[in-house]
Structure formats: C-alpha cells, structure tokens
Amino acid sequence: QTPMDQTAKSSVRALPDAQTVTSVRHWTDRLFSFRVTRPRSLRFRSGEFVMIGLMGDNGKPLLRAYSIASPSWDDELEFYSIKVPDGPLTSKLQHIQPGAQIILRPKPVGTLVLDALLPGKRLWLLATGTGIAPFASLMRDPETYEKYQQVIMMHTCRTMAELEYGRELVEGLRDDPLIGEMVAGKLHYYPTTTREDSARTGRITDNLSSGRVFEDLGLPKITPADDRAMVCGSLAFNHDVKAVLESFGLNEGANSEPREYVVEKAFVGDGI
Ligand code: FAD
Ligand code: A2P
The missing domain is CATH 2.40.30.10 (Translation factors)
Structure with a gap:
C-alpha cells in the first residue's frame, strides 16, 4: 500500500x-x-x-x-x-x-421545540443574528401553524444585508404551495436593524418594552394566558429578553416541564 x-x-x-x-x-x-x-x-x-x-x-x-x-x-x-x-x-x-x-x-437535541411550550394563541420567535436558524425550521413546519393562531418572527441585526436570509425565506413561504395558505395572515415578520436605517429599527427588547411592536402589528400586549415565546441569540440578548418576558408574566419552560417560553444560545461567547 x-x-x-x-x-x-x-x-x-x-x-x-x-x-x-x-x-x-x-x-x-x-x-x-x-x-x-x-x-x-x-x-x-x-x-x-x-x-x-x-x-x-x-x-x-x-x-x-x-x-x-x-x-x-x-x-x-x-x-x-x-x-x-x-x-x-x-x-x-x-x-x-x-x-x-x-x-x-x-x-x-434542543429546547426550541413546540413540545416545550404550553398551548397558546400566539407564538413569538425572537432572534438576533444566526439565532434565526432554529426559527427558519419552525416557520416552515405546518405544525407551528396548526398549534398557533398567530406566529410573530422578530429578527434583529445590525444591517439590512444581515436580515436578507430571513427576509427571503419569509417571502418564499408566502408563495409556497405546501404551506403558503397556512402562513397567510398568520405569520407576522418584524425585522429590525440597529446600526443602519431601515423601515423598522431598534432592539427587540426595546420594541417589546415600549409596546411599539404591538402597536405596529395591531396585536395585544404579551400575556401569560395567550402568548408563548422562543428566544435565540447571544448570551446578553437572551438574558435581557428573558427579563422582558418575565415582566410580562411569562415563565421559562423546558422539554421536561413545558411553560410559556424557552431559550437557547445562538452561540457561546461574546460575539465577534
Ligand atoms: P468558535 O471558536 O466556536 O467561536 C469563536 C467565537 O466566535 C465565539 O466565542 C463567539 O464570540 C463567536 N461566534 C461563534 N458563533 C457565532 C455566531 N453564530 N454568531 C456570532 N458570533 C459567533 N452558529 C451558527 O453559525 N449557526 C447556527 O445555527 C448555530 N447554532 C448553534 C446552536 C447552539 C446550541 C450553540 C451552542 C452554538 C451554535 N452556533 C451556531 C455556534 C457554533 O457552534 C460555532 O460557535 C460557530 O460555528 C463558530 O465556530 P468556530 O469553530 O469557527 O469558532
Ligand atoms: P445593537 O447594534 O444595538 O448592539 P451582534 O451583531 O453584536 O451579535 O448583535 C446582533 C443584534 O443584536 C444587533 O442588532 C444588536 O443591537 C442586538 N443586540 C445585541 N445585544 C443585545 C441585547 N443585550 N439586547 C437586545 N439586543 C441586543
């Protein structure tokens, strides 16, 4: 040999x-x-x-x-x-x-699964950067729309170019022969930038705390009775969003104990 x-x-x-x-x-x-x-x-x-x-x-x-x-x-x-x-x-x-x-x-493995949440009316998907990846899966799954009346995808990046993967995915979904009809009227997409001007700006934490996103989308404020959330971003983002969700009365759940919201790190470290 x-x-x-x-x-x-x-x-x-x-x-x-x-x-x-x-x-x-x-x-x-x-x-x-x-x-x-x-x-x-x-x-x-x-x-x-x-x-x-x-x-x-x-x-x-x-x-x-x-x-x-x-x-x-x-x-x-x-x-x-x-x-x-x-x-x-x-x-x-x-x-x-x-x-x-x-x-x-x-x-x-992972905690960002529908089974880890109690039943609810609205599902909030909250991501920064590559944290949209698990939600790119959930947004394309018919089960998400069977379980929830409304699904809100909030994605925040520094610039518009960084939002493009998510934007194209959501636009493609609306025309999708398999899931397009389920998605229509149910999926609200709320992309924002923080370091470049665009149609919508600001951090997810700020847009939730100020109530701006509820006003913009014509939705009621998050309550533990009706709303569920999944969070995926940097450690700092996850930490700060948790505080906002807790202020609305939501509690963190897990696969073994479904509650009102679940969290996963998009990566370990402080970012680059
Ligand atoms: P590493 O040595 O792993 O990372 C170096 C540094 O880069 C980190 O300390 C951090 O500061 C920064 N960094 C790493 N990943 C990211 C990121 N995604 N966004 C911003 N900064 C980052 N990464 C993805 O790109 N897509 C995913 O879908 C993804 N899913 C993950 C799921 C989980 C549960 C975890 C824990 C991490 C996930 N990551 C994801 C991060 C991924 O595991 C690696 O860290 C990443 O691929 C970089 O690998 P690396 O060896 O090049 O650098
Ligand atoms: P900002 O530009 O105001 O820091 P990064 O590129 O640093 O990973 O951040 C991705 C996005 O997440 C950016 O838009 C950033 O906003 C936002 N972000 C970073 N940290 C937090 C946090 N602790 N709470 C809310 N949003 C955050």
Whole structure:
C-alpha cells in the first residue's frame, strides 16, 4: 500500500457520519447558508440542533453545534452559519463547495421545540443574528401553524444585508404551495436593524418594552394566558429578553416541564 492509499482509507474510516454538500450561498462576508444530504435514519423536531463539522488537521473531527434551519419534512438539511475569521471550524467551513463532505452527528437535541411550550394563541420567535436558524425550521413546519393562531418572527441585526436570509425565506413561504395558505395572515415578520436605517429599527427588547411592536402589528400586549415565546441569540440578548418576558408574566419552560417560553444560545461567547 502506498501512503496515499492509507490516507484515503483512514479519512473514509474516520468519517462515518459524512454527508454531502448540495448547495452553498453566501449572504454577506460574515454569513452563509448551505444544504447537505440528510441521513435516511435522521428524525428531528423542528428547532433542534446537531453537531456538525470537518475533519481537523490532527485527524480528529472538529465539531460545533448547529441549529437545523430546514423543517423536519425536508429531504435535505439546511444550515445558516457565521464566518468567524479565526474560528477553528468556520474559517474552513466557509470555503465548502457542493460535492464536499461534512461530518454530521445524527443526534438532534434542543429546547426550541413546540413540545416545550404550553398551548397558546400566539407564538413569538425572537432572534438576533444566526439565532434565526432554529426559527427558519419552525416557520416552515405546518405544525407551528396548526398549534398557533398567530406566529410573530422578530429578527434583529445590525444591517439590512444581515436580515436578507430571513427576509427571503419569509417571502418564499408566502408563495409556497405546501404551506403558503397556512402562513397567510398568520405569520407576522418584524425585522429590525440597529446600526443602519431601515423601515423598522431598534432592539427587540426595546420594541417589546415600549409596546411599539404591538402597536405596529395591531396585536395585544404579551400575556401569560395567550402568548408563548422562543428566544435565540447571544448570551446578553437572551438574558435581557428573558427579563422582558418575565415582566410580562411569562415563565421559562423546558422539554421536561413545558411553560410559556424557552431559550437557547445562538452561540457561546461574546460575539465577534
Ligand atoms: P468558535 O471558536 O466556536 O467561536 C469563536 C467565537 O466566535 C465565539 O466565542 C463567539 O464570540 C463567536 N461566534 C461563534 N458563533 C457565532 C455566531 N453564530 N454568531 C456570532 N458570533 C459567533 N452558529 C451558527 O453559525 N449557526 C447556527 O445555527 C448555530 N447554532 C448553534 C446552536 C447552539 C446550541 C450553540 C451552542 C452554538 C451554535 N452556533 C451556531 C455556534 C457554533 O457552534 C460555532 O460557535 C460557530 O460555528 C463558530 O465556530 P468556530 O469553530 O469557527 O469558532
Ligand atoms: P445593537 O447594534 O444595538 O448592539 P451582534 O451583531 O453584536 O451579535 O448583535 C446582533 C443584534 O443584536 C444587533 O442588532 C444588536 O443591537 C442586538 N443586540 C445585541 N445585544 C443585545 C441585547 N443585550 N439586547 C437586545 N439586543 C441586543
């Protein structure tokens, strides 16, 4: 055997959970999305995350948590990713092309699932940055609209370009043959920017506390009787939104104990 054969064999052996990249789209110099083949056996609940990654230079898998952005009925899996310039994984992952392989550990977990909330009338999805990924899954799942009369997607980024992935997704949903009719009139999309002027501006926390979002959308103020929420952003964002939701009387739930809202980190750290 040549050393070449050995390398090829060991890399195949070391990639038992390999999936093939089917498409890649770059949204900004800091954001991209990609789709991969879905393992036949993979079942997940919309909103959950899995560990994905690449083989590291040391021959060990380099894995990170990623929310599955596609809905549970989709044939493929979609992910929406940051590009951290010096990030161990994303400095490499940002260069993947269709046909490349990634590692995907097929063990989905997470708290941003419909089962972790008590029944309610309205579902508030609150995200900053890549925190929209789990909601990209839930917004495309018919079950979300079966369970709630209204679904409100609040997404905040610094600039309009960073909102584009979510905007295109929501616009596509309205024309979707499978889910378009369910979505019409039920899904309210409330994108805001904080460091660039746009149609709507301001932090999610401020737009909730001031009541501006309720006024703009013609919805009643959040109450524990009718409203449920899912939160996904930086640690600071999650911390501050929790305080606002608690001020409306909502309590945090979990898979084991459904309540009025659930939270998950969009990433660990202070942001870049
Ligand atoms: P890391 O060493 O992991 O991160 C370096 C630094 O970059 C971090 O300390 C942080 O300051 C910053 N950073 C990392 N991720 C982000 C981010 N998403 N947005 C802004 N700043 C960030 N990342 C995604 O891009 N998409 C997802 O769907 C996603 N889902 C996640 C779900 C969970 C439950 C958790 C815990 C994390 C998730 N992440 C997601 C973050 C992801 O796991 C990695 O941190 C990210 O891919 C960067 O990896 P890295 O090795 O390049 O850098
Ligand atoms: P701002 O520009 O006012 O800081 P980042 O790019 O830093 O991860 O932030 C993503 C978005 O989340 C930005 O629009 C930012 O607003 C907002 N944000 C950051 N921290 C908080 C927080 N603690 N509460 C509410 N919004 C936040």
